[in-house]
Amino acid sequence: MAGDCVPYRLRSVAMAVGALLFILGSFDIADARQPLSASLAPMSLAPMLSRVIPTIVSISVRGKSADQQDDTLYLTPGAQSRPSSSGTAVGQTSETTGAGIITDAQHGYILTNNHVIEGATSIKVTIASGETYDAATVGTDGQTDLAVIKIKAVGLAQAVLGDSSSLKVGDYVVAIGTPYGLGKSATFGIVSALDRSGLGLSSQEGFIQTDASLNPGNSGGALVDLEGKVVGINTAILGPSGANIGIGFAVPMNTASVIMRELVAHGEIRRxxxxxxxxxxxxxxxxxxxxxxxxxxxxxxxxxxxxxxxxxxxxxxxxxxxxxxxxxxxxxxxxxxxxxxxxxxxxxxxxxxxxxxxxxxxxxxxxxxxxTSGSVDYVDGVGLLDQIILQTLDSTSDAFGKVQGAVISSISDSSPAGAAGLQPGDVIISVHQTNATTPQMVVDLSKAATDVLLLGIFRDDHKTFVVVKR
Structure with a gap:
């Protein structure tokens, strides 16, 4: 038995020596000259955050009514976007808190979300030093949910804007804002996905998705990379009641930069x-x-x-x-x-x-x-689509940007289409498996059908087939 242990011990020693040599080989010679405590010092985001946090502000908004104010949009799974407020209504007014980014220290320009300041009767900005200033609105854009406000202050710190097109899924990012009114808060995560669309948050989408914790009050704050460059504007979270579950969305900085320049130059967006x-x-x-x-x-x-x-x-x-x-x-x-x-x-x-x-x-x-969607046209259905009115799919429809087709504007329950289960708001996207992108195309493609009509339908973010028959 003892003899059998010798080879085993030798193998163990050899493996230990080999592992040690591998570890030593992975160190740079220059690193080896450093004290052991220095080489084992933990990495920290503190140096980067010390530069970035002074460029992030807290925004306190007083609005006309509690229903008009929100600070973070959130999506309930399976539902449309709804506002969430960290403010408390007082009488007929409400006060909420969001965040913003100082993009021009000389002129006091601050980039934030449109839904943070929408409907505001007064806007106050608190900078990292604790000083508070009255802010004026420079311009807003509901389609991208972005806004620019301005304060009169000196000695401001200015954010460094990054290139969001260089982001990759898995890149580390940090979200900085004012969750639940707690200013100078930073959370850490990764880029979970890119170009997220079909969320119903705005007509111009393509969001950055991140698992960095976002909560009410983070809206308008910065999503930065490990160099401290702003790569996104935190805008919305996905959760059952506005709470963070690790799915948040930010407007890409490249989009925000273009919108910001237009708002500063013209006060509105010329698209x-x-x-x-x-x-x-x-x-x-x-x-x-x-x-x-x-x-x-x-x-x-x-x-x-x-x-x-x-x-x-x-x-x-x-x-x-x-x-x-x-x-x-x-x-x-x-x-x-x-x-x-x-x-x-x-x-x-x-x-x-x-x-x-x-x-x-x-x-x-x-x-x-x-x-890009053309003018809204209304067309009466014929044949098996008799007693329905079709209209052009435009930006007022929840399906806009997701599919192409014709929206059912109105329908008679006694019609063949009504009996088949079609409803107002349904989007007809194909006829007999041929794509139909306009009301007139739907009518033209369906004219020849006398007994059975196969329609492709888009409803509640899902595509399905419906058969209309006599």
Whole structure:
């Protein structure tokens, strides 16, 4: 028995020596010259935060009524976005707290969320030193939920703005704000996902998702990388009642920077438009169109005399990138285009059967209802769609940016479509498995059906088929 232990002990010693050599080999010679306590010193975010926290402010808002004020948007799973307030109503007024970022120390400009200051009768800003100032609104933009306010102060610290397009899933980030009124609070996490859309938070989406803890009061605060550069504006959380469960959303800094410059320069947003209707592309679409792509924005209509038509875009083109930055789908294309001012020249990477093309377009001016969707048209249904009225899918619909189709504006319960279970608000997206992107297309494609009509429907964020019959 004793003899058997010798080889085992030798093997153990050899393994221990090997592990020690491996560990020693992983250290740099310069590190070896440092004291052991220094080489084992824990990493800390404190140096970075000491630079960033002075650029973050607390915003106290007094509004007209408790119902009009909120400081953090939150999403209840399966429901639409709703406001959450950390303030307490007093009589007919309410006071809430949010956060903001000093982006221009010389002029006192502060970037925050529109929903933090919306409806405010007074706005007060408290800087890191504890001093409080009255703030004036420079401009707001409900579509991106961003706003710029201004204070008169000297000696302010200014945030360093980063490039959100360089973010990758898994990158470390820190959220800084005023959760539940607790100023100078920082939480740590990672980028959980990018380009999140379809959340119903705003008409311009593409959010950064993070598991850094966000709570009521974090809205308008900074999402920073490990260098302390602001890469996002914390905007919303997903939770059952406004509490953090590790799913938060931030407006990318690249989007926020464009909006901020427009608000400072003009007090409002002048949005560019391309004049096309788009839907998400897919591997099936790419195969049918004869192109090599699995994502992108598929153009299904080019409006007459639009910037897109003048540039040479055609229905069936798949837009894969804007100015060399790839896009994943229709919502991202709309968001990036509308974030640019009119007259901006963009280079579109387009995939078509004849090959890849680089197309240059000069953006036009979007209408308030978003010119990329065209004007709202109403069309009466015929045949199996008799006794219903269809309208253009526009930004007032919850389905806007998610699908392309025709919205049922009204319907008779006694009609064949009503008997099949169709309802007002449903979006008809296909007829007999052929995509239908406008009310007139739905009517034209359904005219030939006399007994049975197969419709693709989008309802409550889900696609389904419905059969309409006599």
């Amino acid at each position: 560019g438009q391309l004049g096309v209707q788009v839907q998400d592309s897919s591997a099936d679409f790419a195969k049918a169109l004869g192109v090599d792509a699995t994502t992108g924005a598929l153009i299904n209509e080019v409006l007459p005399q639009s910037p897109g038509e003048k540039a040479g875009l055609i229905a069936g083109d798949i837009v894969a990138a804007i100015d060399g930055v790839s896009i994943s789908g229709a919502a991202q294309l709309s968001a990036r285009i509308s974030a640019l001012p009119p007259e901006t020249v963009v280079k579109l990477t387009v995939l078509r059967r004849s090959g890849k093309a680089e197309i240059t377009a000069r953006l036009g001016t979007a209408s308030a209802a978003d010119a």
